[in-house]
Amino acid sequence: MASYQTDSSSRPAAGGQKGDSPHLCEAPSGPYGQMGTVPFLSPAAHAGLGHVVPLWLLAAVFAALVVLTGLTVVVAQVDLGNLNLYLALAIAVVKASLVVMFFMHLFWDRPFNSMVFVGCLLFVTLFIGICLTDSKANQASAIPGQGKEMSGAHTPLGSPAK
Amino acid sequence: MSDIATTLEAHDEHPEHLAHHFESLSQQYDSGKLGIWLFLTTEILMFSGLFCGYAVLRALHPEIFLYAHHYLSVEWGALNTVVLIFSSFTMAWAVRAAQLGQTKLLVRLLSITFACACIFLGVKFIEYKAKWEESLGTGKYYNPKEAPPGVIIPGLEGPKEKPGTKEAAGEAKPAAAKPSAAPRAPDSNAAVGEKSDIAPAAVGPPGLSKLWLERKQLRNDVIWHGPEPNNVQLFFGIYFLMTGLHGIHVIAGMVVIAWLITKARKGIFGPDRFAAVDFVGLYWHLVDLVWIFLFPMLYLIS
Numbered sequence: 001m002a003s004y005q006t007d008s009s010s011r012p013a014a015g016g017q018k019g020d021s022p023h024l025c026e027a028p029s030g031p032y033g034q035m036g037t038v039p040f041l042s043p044a045a046h047a048g049l050g051h052v053v054p055l056w057l058l059a060a061v062f063a064a065l066v067v068l069t070g071l072t073v074v075v076a077q078v079d080l081g082n083l084n085l086y087l088a089l090a091i092a093v094v095k096a097s098l099v100v101m102f103f104m105h106l107f108w109d110r111p112f113n114s115m116v117f118v119g120c121l122l123f124v125t126l127f128i129g130i131c132l133t134d135s136k137a138n139q140a141s142a143i144p145g146q147g148k149e150m151s152g153a154h155t156p157l158g159s160p161a162k
Numbered sequence: 163m164s165d166i167a168t169t170l171e172a173h174d175e176h177p178e179h180l181a182h183h184f185e186s187l188s189q190q191y192d193s194g195k196l197g198i199w200l201f202l203t204t205e206i207l208m209f210s211g212l213f214c215g216y217a218v219l220r221a222l223h224p225e226i227f228l229y230a231h232h233y234l235s236v237e238w239g240a241l242n243t244v245v246l247i248f249s250s251f252t253m254a255w256a257v258r259a260a261q262l263g264q265t266k267l268l269v270r271l272l273s274i275t276f277a278c279a280c281i282f283l284g285v286k287f288i289e290y291k292a293k294w295e296e297s298l299g300t301g302k303y304y305n306p307k308e309a310p311p312g313v314i315i316p317g318l319e320g321p322k323e324k325p326g327t328k329e330a331a332g333e334a335k336p337a338a339a340k341p342s343a344a345p346r347a348p349d350s351n352a353a354v355g356e357k358s359d360i361a362p363a364a365v366g367p368p369g370l371s372k373l374w375l376e377r378k379q380l381r382n383d384v385i386w387h388g389p390e391p392n393n394v395q396l397f398f399g400i401y402f403l404m405t406g407l408h409g410i411h412v413i414a415g416m417v418v419i420a421w422l423i424t425k426a427r428k429g430i431f432g433p434d435r436f437a438a439v440d441f442v443g444l445y446w447h448l449v450d451l452v453w454i455f456l457f458p459m460l461y462l463i464s
Contacts, residue, residue, distance in 0.1 A: 049191045049434055052261045053254065062251035069243050069457075073236060076462035088458035095454045103254040104447045105440075110192060113199045120203040124210040128217050135218040154304050158315035158389035 051108035061102045068095050179435050191437050198441045202448050205411075209452055212404050216459060219396060229390060230397035231463040232310030233298055235289065239461035242285045243453060249278030250450040257443045260436035265429045268439070272423045275446070279416045286409055293398070300402060304395030315386045404456055411449045418442045 072091040076084060101107040106114050177187065184190035220227050256271035297305040309315050422442055425431070431439055 049188060050195075050261060050436070050440060052258055055255065055258065058251060058254050058258070061254075062247065065247045065250075066244060069240060069247065072458055072462060073240050076236075076458070076464050079464055084464045088462055089455075092455050092458050096451050099250060099447050099451055099454070103250055103450075104444055109195070113196060116196070116199045116203055120206050124206060124213075127207075127210055128214045131214050131218055132221055135222060154302075154395060156390035156392060156394075157306070157309055158386075 051105055053102060053105065053108075057102060061098050064098055065095055068098075177434065187434055194437050194441060195444075198444050202444060205448055209404075209407070212400070212407065213455070213459075216400050216404070219400065223391070223393070223396075225391040226394055226397050227463050229313065229386065230310070230394045231461065232313045232384065233293070233296070233306075234401070234461050235292075236461050238285050238289050239457050242282050243457045245278050245281050245285070246450050246453050249275045249282070250447050252278065253443045253446045257436065257440050260426070260431040260439040261433060263432040265426060265431070268426045268431060269423060272419055272426060272439075276416060276419045276423065279412055279419070282412055283409065283416075286405065290402075298398055300395045300399035304398060309386070309390065313384045313386050315389060401460055404460070408449065408452050408456060411452070415442075415446050415449050418445070 068091055072088055075087050075091070078084075080087065100117070106117065180187055180190060184193065252271045252274045256268055256275065259265075259268040259271055293299070297303065297307070419442060422439060425438065
């Protein structure tokens with residue numbers, strides 16, 4: 001709590017601000033950063049509005065995303081069995097983390113926003129996880145000999161002629 | 163009470179874009195940002211319903227996905243991924259430009275982002291059109307004439323039945339028709355390129371280029387054991403719903419980006435007024451985020 005109240009003291013010294021350092025805020029702080037009664041609505045500890053991400057970091061994240069996209073395409077050509085799915089998802093998670101942390105500023109943002117986001121992901125995991133366990137727990141039909149195969153309207157290609 | 167009094171006294175001094183119910187610009191910005199994050203949360207939860215459907219169907223019937231994903235073009239999907247990532251990059255850069263008050267750069271970057279969204283939808287249109295022409299819909303609209311490209315169903319009448327003879331015939335025809343055509347072997351290796359310039363190499367004893375082609379064929383062709391699985395149409399139901407909902411989000415993003423461009427042209431964005439750009443950016447990155455998962459889940463299945 002204290003850090004929110006003593007907002008001006010935690011502001012980086014004016015002399016220490018270099019143009020593109022990732023942890024310094026370039027936006028002028030102005031006279032509007034003094035109120036702080038509600039913790040997660042009060043001014044940021046680094047003062048000013050938001051955080052200016054250096055251009056080199058944005059470009060680096062972009063390059064990493066393109067490389068990871070190439071990697072996921074290449075990896076998909078190699079047959080690794082079940083590992084393929086997990087590998088593809090792992091790469092996607094890494095890419096998503098890069099986007100969320102740097103493009104979406106969550107790395108420098110208020111922790112409460114991260115809490116909202118991670119909380120949402122927890123609910124998504126719960127939702128999909130429980131649905132998956134449930135879907136595996138049922139048999140297709142209670143009637144013997146029934147429901148072994150779903151039948152489609154379309155006659156499958158390569159099926160024996162009737 | 164004294165806080166209210168000071169706020170009232172300071173009324174004439176506060177910036178035009180600071181709403182009365184906020185104490186400071188910081189508080190206004192942080193509230194807006196929290197609001198956008200909550201909105202993105204609801205978006206993720208909405209998409210998670212579709213992701214859940216995908217997960218359940220893939221767990222129960224993996225064969226549908228293993229078979230049907232061959233109908234999708236990895237090249238188009240990868241291109242769209244890169245286009246969307248690039249648009250995310252220009253959007254993040256646009257937020258930076260707005261924060262630094264670089265109006266011209268901001269308008270330019272927003273326009274590039276908008277153009278990328280157009281390219282994305284254009285590619286999506288090409289893909290959807292191909293699906294439509296091949297009768298690859300869902301439900302009763304799934305009536306393909308052929309197995310997916312690269313998939314061989316033994317016993318299925320068609321040009322893909324005998325890969326060995328088909329390949330040789332297919333190789334001989336273009337070589338005979340267009341002797342001066344560019345070699346189909348990889349150009350990276352000069353020796354291979356020279357070798358494949360000789361037209362009869364394709365029909366005569368296997369040259370380097372033919373070997374390469376055979377290997378490529380072997381790598382790409384999938385021998386599907388047994389007939390097409392049942393209910394492949396469900397894959398296309400999922401495909402169209404997921405990419406369609408994502409596409410609607412792209413269109414919504416384009417609308418707000420266009421609105422931002424008109425605002426940015428007036429030069430209203432600056433160091434203490436960039437929230438609109440920032441928040442649209444957050445939304446746009448979420449659209450990118452969804453696609454980052456959709457691409458491997460739909461296009462890259464093995």
